[in-house]
Amino acid sequence: MQQVRLWEITGDMKLSEIPARFASLERWIEDWLADDISVLDTGLLVIGRQVRTDFGGTVDLLCIDAEGSLVVVEIKRGQTPRDVTSQALEYSFWAKDLGFDEIIRIAESYQGVEGDLETAFRDRFETELPEQLNQTHRCVIVAESVDASTDRIVRYLAEMEVPINVATVQRFEDTNGRQLLAQVYLIEPESVQPRARRTSSRSLYRTVTELQELADENDIGEIYRRLREGVRGIFSAQGYSETVGYVRRLEKGRQRTLMLVKAVSEDDAGGVKFVAHATRFEAHLSVVMDDLRSWLPDNTEEHDVTGWRGSSPEERKSAEGLEGTFHSIEEVDTFVSKLSAALKVRSRAS
Numbered sequence: 001m002q003q004v005r006l007w008e009i010t011g012d013m014k015l016s017e018i019p020a021r022f023a024s025l026e027r028w029i030e031d032w033l034a035d036d037i038s039v040l041d042t043g044l045l046v047i048g049r050q051v052r053t054d055f056g057g058t059v060d061l062l063c064i065d066a067e068g069s070l071v072v073v074e075i076k077r078g079q080t081p082r083d084v085t086s087q088a089l090e091y092s093f094w095a096k097d098l099g100f101d102e103i104i105r106i107a108e109s110y111q112g113v114e115g116d117l118e119t120a121f122r123d124r125f126e127t128e129l130p131e132q133l134n135q136t137h138r139c140v141i142v143a144e145s146v147d148a149s150t151d152r153i154v155r156y157l158a159e160m161e162v163p164i165n166v167a168t169v170q171r172f173e174d175t176n177g178r179q180l181l182a183q184v185y186l187i188e189p190e191s192v193q194p195r196a197r198r199t200s201s202r203s204l205y206r207t208v209t210e211l212q213e214l215a216d217e218n219d220i221g222e223i224y225r226r227l228r229e230g231v232r233g234i235f236s237a238q239g240y241s242e243t244v245g246y247v248r249r250l251e252k253g254r255q256r257t258l259m260l261v262k263a264v265s266e267d268d269a270g271g272v273k274f275v276a277h278a279t280r281f282e283a284h285l286s287v288v289m290d291d292l293r294s295w296l297p298d299n300t301e302e303h304d305v306t307g308w309r310g311s312s313p314e315e316r317k318s319a320e321g322l323e324g325t326f327h328s329i330e331e332v333d334t335f336v337s338k339l340s341a342a343l344k345v346r347s348r349a350s
Contacts, residue, residue, distance in 0.1 A: 004170050004182045018172045018180065026077045029142060029169060030060055032181075033073065034112060037063060039183060040140065040167055044071055045124045047107040047117060053094040057087065062095065062106060064121070068130035069137055070095050070103070076143035084141060085153050088164065092139040100133050118249070126207045128238035128247055131257055138163035144170060146186055158187050165189060206239045214242065215263040215272075223272045224263060226329050230336030234343065235259070248284050256280055271325035272332075275303050278321035286346055287339070293322055295338040297331045300324035 006018040030049075037044045041063075048062035061073035072095050074088040098106075107117035114120060121129040141154070146166050157164050166186040173179050206214070208228070215224035228237065228244070235246035235258065246259040258280045262273040276296065278289040293300055303323040326332050 004168070004184050006172050006180065006182060008174055016175070018174050021171045021173050021179075026075060026144065030075055033061055033075075033142070037061070039169075039181070040073065040142065041065075041071070041189070045120060046110070046112050047103070047120075048110045049112065051106055053091060055090060055094060057091060057094075059091050059095070064103070064133070066125040066127065068133040068135065070098065070134050071137065072139040074139065074141050076141060084143070085150060085164075088139045088141050089157075089162075092137060092164070096134070096137050098134050103133050118255070126209075128236050128245075129255065130238070131245075131247070131255055136163070139165070141166045143168055151186065154186055206241060208237045208239050208244060211239050211242075211244050211263040218263065218265050219270055220263075220265050220272050223326055223329055223332060224261070227261060227272065227326065227332045227336070230332060231259075231339075234339065248280075250284065256284055258284065266325075269325075269327055271327040273323070273325050275323045276321050277303075277319050279317060279319065281321070285339075285343065287342055289322070291338075291342065295335045296322060297324050297326060299327075 004020070006020075007015040008018055010016050033040055034046055034049055037046050043065050044063040045065075046061055046063050048059065051059040051062050053059060059072055060075045063071040063073060065071060072088065072091045074084065074091060076084045104117055107113045107120070118129045121127075141150075141164070143150075143166060146154075146168055150166065154164055154166050167183055168186070169181060169183050171179060171181055212221065212225060212228070215221045231246055235248060236255070238245040238247050238257070242264045243260050243262050245257040246261065247255045247257050249255045258277055260275045265271060266273045274296075276292060278287075278292050281287040281292055282289065300322050301324065303319075303321045326335075
């Protein structure tokens with residue numbers, strides 16, 4: 001059994017153990033986690049509670065992390081170890097196939113998400129909702145104790161790279177009658193992350209502010225900042241590891257990245273590298289490629305999408321466009337002014 005022990009340091013610098021109280025907490029745990037999921041994980045946002053699956057079951061809490069991955073939280077309520085583990089795995093199987101629209105729908109029906117998911121995500125993680133959600137997923141079982149059978153099952157699954165873990169919560173009461181709650185994971189969370197994330201030592205995402213700082217460190221901050229300020233109001237910004245994505249919001253919470261800009265210089269002249277998805281500019285802003293090319297620097301050339309592994313032909317087609325480098329503020333100003341003027345003409349025409 002996973003056991004936690006706490007000690008109080010007394011006035012005479014002695015240790016006095018605080019006894020654990022094993023009165024059941026299961027009736028309160030879900031409320032506590034729904035109210036403050038950081039008790040379990042500081043990097044989560046709850047987007048659904050008691051969510052019905054296609055198999056007739058009900059997920060206690062459905063969460064999303066800063067990378068747009070889903071986390072199923074299942075609370076053990078008097079179930080046998082085998083039952084709760086198999087149930088958690090079944091819910092994970094259901095969650096892995098949830099698409100963008102389904103995730104938006106779940107979040108919209110949950111009262112704990114204020115406004116739409118896009119706004120709640122931005123408020124929680126200080127970045128835009130990713131264009132693609134649920135690329136990976138994981139599961140956490142929450143229980144007051146872990147028996148030997150559950151311990152063996154979960155450790156085996158984790159060793160086989162199934163992203164599942166158990167978090168135990170236990171109640172303590174000190175000599176003054178104060179009640180305390182302790183939480184500990186069966187396995188270090190970093191050891192059971194989905195495979196796609198394990199190769200990275202840090203999050204795939206930086207905030208827009210962090211990317212500006214990175215651009216400043218690479219001596220391209222002035223041009224980078226001018227472009228960011230110029231397109232504000234036209235695009236939202238979504239941070240990645242070394243790149244900011246300029247995103248256009250569409251209907252029903254959808255969004256599309258129209259332009260990528262690097263915060264790290266890739267040439268000796270210290271320019272700001274960009275990729276403009278011309279097909280998407282035309283689809284979502286009615287800007288044709290020839291016009292877009294004329295607004296961009298002379299070094300602009302066609303962007304090669306043949307190396308987009310794992311993407312469908314439709315995705316590669318939508319990403320076709322132009323790439324180049326801004327080497328001056330004047331080049332940025334030309335692009336921003338031409339784009340803004342074209343959008344104003346389009347707005348008056350509609």
